[in-house]
Amino acid sequence: MASxxxxxxxxxxxxxxxxxxxxxxxxxxGEIFSLLGPNGAGKTTTISCLSxxxxxxxxxATVCGHSVTHEPMAVRNAIGVVPQDLAxxxxxxxxxxxxxxxQMYGLSGKVLNTHIDxxxxxxxxxxxxxxxxxxxxxxxKRRVNIGVGLLHKPRLLFMxxxxxxxxxxxxxxxxxxxxxxxxxxxxxxxxxxxxEEAQELSHRVGIIDxxxxxxxxxxxxxxxxxGETDTLxxxxxxxxxxxxxxxxxKNIPGVTRAxxxxxxxxxxxxxxxxxxxxxxxxxxxxxxxxxxxDIREPNLEAVFLHLTGRAxxx
Amino acid sequence: xxxxxxxxxxxLKLSFRDTAALxxxxxxxxxxxxxxxxxxxxxxxxxSTGLSDIxxxxxxxxxxxxxxxxxxxxxxxxxxxxxxxxxxTDPVDARAKVDADEAATVILIPAGFTNSIIPVQGxxxxxxxxxxxxxxxxxxxxxxxxxxxxxxxLSQVEVGRIGGQVAVTELLTSGLITPDQAAAVGQSVGxxxxxxxxxxxxxxxxxxSGEEVKFxxxxxxAPGMALMFLMFTVTYGGRSLLVEQAAGTLPRLLVSPTTGxxxxxxxxxxxxxxGVAQLLILIxxxxxMFQLNWGNPLPVILMVLASVLGATGWGVLLTALLKTPxxxxxxxxxxxxxxxxxGGSFTNxxxxxxxxxxxxxxxxxxxxxxxxxxxxxxxxxxGIVTPLLWLLGMFLVLFxxxxxxxxxxxxGKK
Numbered sequence: 001m002a003s004x005x006x007x008x009x010x011x012x013x014x015x016x017x018x019x020x021x022x023x024x025x026x027x028x029x030g031e032i033f034s035l036l037g038p039n040g041a042g043k044t045t046t047i048s049c050l051s052x053x054x055x056x057x058x059x060x061a062t063v064c065g066h067s068v069t070h071e072p073m074a075v076r077n078a079i080g081v082v083p084q085d086l087a088x089x090x091x092x093x094x095x096x097x098x099x100x101x102x103q104m105y106g107l108s109g110k111v112l113n114t115h116i117d118x119x120x121x122x123x124x125x126x127x128x129x130x131x132x133x134x135x136x137x138x139x140x141k142r143r144v145n146i147g148v149g150l151l152h153k154p155r156l157l158f159m160x161x162x163x164x165x166x167x168x169x170x171x172x173x174x175x176x177x178x179x180x181x182x183x184x185x186x187x188x189x190x191x192x193x194x195x196e197e198a199q200e201l202s203h204r205v206g207i208i209d210x211x212x213x214x215x216x217x218x219x220x221x222x223x224x225x226x227g228e229t230d231t232l233x234x235x236x237x238x239x240x241x242x243x244x245x246x247x248x249x250k251n252i253p254g255v256t257r258a259x260x261x262x263x264x265x266x267x268x269x270x271x272x273x274x275x276x277x278x279x280x281x282x283x284x285x286x287x288x289x290x291x292x293x294d295i296r297e298p299n300l301e302a303v304f305l306h307l308t309g310r311a312x313x314x
Numbered sequence: 315x316x317x318x319x320x321x322x323x324x325x326l327k328l329s330f331r332d333t334a335a336l337x338x339x340x341x342x343x344x345x346x347x348x349x350x351x352x353x354x355x356x357x358x359x360x361x362s363t364g365l366s367d368i369x370x371x372x373x374x375x376x377x378x379x380x381x382x383x384x385x386x387x388x389x390x391x392x393x394x395x396x397x398x399x400x401x402x403t404d405p406v407d408a409r410a411k412v413d414a415d416e417a418a419t420v421i422l423i424p425a426g427f428t429n430s431i432i433p434v435q436g437x438x439x440x441x442x443x444x445x446x447x448x449x450x451x452x453x454x455x456x457x458x459x460x461x462x463x464x465x466x467x468l469s470q471v472e473v474g475r476i477g478g479q480v481a482v483t484e485l486l487t488s489g490l491i492t493p494d495q496a497a498a499v500g501q502s503v504g505x506x507x508x509x510x511x512x513x514x515x516x517x518x519x520x521x522x523s524g525e526e527v528k529f530x531x532x533x534x535x536a537p538g539m540a541l542m543f544l545m546f547t548v549t550y551g552g553r554s555l556l557v558e559q560a561a562g563t564l565p566r567l568l569v570s571p572t573t574g575x576x577x578x579x580x581x582x583x584x585x586x587x588x589g590v591a592q593l594l595i596l597i598x599x600x601x602x603m604f605q606l607n608w609g610n611p612l613p614v615i616l617m618v619l620a621s622v623l624g625a626t627g628w629g630v631l632l633t634a635l636l637k638t639p640x641x642x643x644x645x646x647x648x649x650x651x652x653x654x655x656x657g658g659s660f661t662n663x664x665x666x667x668x669x670x671x672x673x674x675x676x677x678x679x680x681x682x683x684x685x686x687x688x689x690x691x692x693x694x695x696x697g698i699v700t701p702l703l704w705l706l707g708m709f710l711v712l713f714x715x716x717x718x719x720x721x722x723x724x725x726g727k728k
Contacts, residue, residue: 052568053569073573076569076570081566081569086561087563089324091331091332092328092331096327101566101570104317104567104570104571104572148566
């Protein structure tokens, strides 16, 4: 399959701070590609460079064969952008917003109206299209925000953390709509710090941390990096210090690594079931009360932990 | 439709959907015009000039020809509608009446006033004396009118004094009178000039065709207020660029196939359209509500366009210099007030010190007011050429500086 986006050695610096450190990846036409990483990892800066908002310090990227640094207008015509924060005119109605943004993408007349009707249907706001956006709930605003990005039917859609700060129902609707768009042939670059979203949506995932792409591949390829391992999570009380327990557990046979996050000890192990009893015994002997225990199959969270030693939400 | 126009129309729509902005753009200038009109007696119905029956207390301690002439002039039929004179003898009592807002001014003509200008035969002129005006600060327009009348009188007296000196010198040089006769002739010429002052001072304004125009004080107040709040509109419009930056719509525009120059042109044109709409609504409103005659419609429209252009230039410059919507809001309000004061929105420019009058030329308020009052007084296009050129030049200079700053800053791009 041909690449619709190719990123090569992309670097973005702000003074002495390097936000993106030479990342390289590509996205095939028809894919949903997720950039997964914690807050501040460089996801938004990357999307801003790819959407021509920021000029890369070095390196380049091509969208549909057009360079983001040399042919920004051609790139802008090919992409749709759904920014992380709402970017709408709250004193305009949803229809007026869509009409304005559609005109900015060169749509007009009957085509514009048809596209607006389709998008309103898609985001489920046909009956509320004449209400000013400021009267909408947060979830409805998010849907309009996405609708603006879809209006001109771009070949490649950039979605920058579109589910941040919304209710579970709206989040579900957005994830379903992303899948639906992809089924209809749209290629999507999706950034998130929610492992579950990346797992649910993506054909391939790039894990980004401190501006570096530390892993790239399908979910199967990525989880293979951590081997046939489970993740065992011991939740301790808020008054407890879990660090001594983690240090102690590192010395038990079968523990690949043990890390502390908030009031949890996260243990990577080939068999969580076999480790369960000795882990609880150690906790009891140290006087640390365990409130609950989770056992997880290999997932992207484990991959991130394996690669960085930190949980994704850190 | 061109994108810059779409952006401008969107901004126009947003401005008129913002209740707070509407209050400042339309309600506030209407209310202030109404209030100041009421203070000046414009709505009392007693006079078509707006200012009428200004209570003036005259204390004539001079008793000479010039002192009497001054009192007679304020009591003349020409000024009967405008001035309501009364005479007094006690300065303290008269000042108390001004303090109690029972009078607009006290004019104290000191003893020796006439003698300081026209010497008694056989003697030298007395020491210079000064006419004292004690003014009521709550009636700036009334005080301004009285001062103007008084200045015209004194100017006429000065003309008479110099005329007398020249005439006597000429007569002496040509040998038509002897040095002994010089004092008597000088006194005679001076008295003659003094007696002429009444007829030379009359407030009568005519159009080029000779038609009499009665100046409406509202024709000064209404444009003054409109121009002051026009500065709010342009700073509000400029602020919208910073608001869009903060709200994310500017970055979104920048990743659409729209160039930075189209966006900037759209925002500036949006400011211009909003300002024009504001002034036209205010002009239409004051015409309908207060029967205010703004003058010949075509030159008035030219003045509207030029005033908004001049103000837009300032809006562009301020927006280019400021970084956050908060800064723009605070500094925009300050600029609106300062320009309002400097530009003559609150007081007669002639009452301000000369340096302030000079500085006021940088404000669109000053030139706008010059143009609008000229037209309201019956002036034609040729009377507003200077304000038009100044306002246009103001826009061009400020726009070029603002555009250069924006070019350095690069809108929202990094």
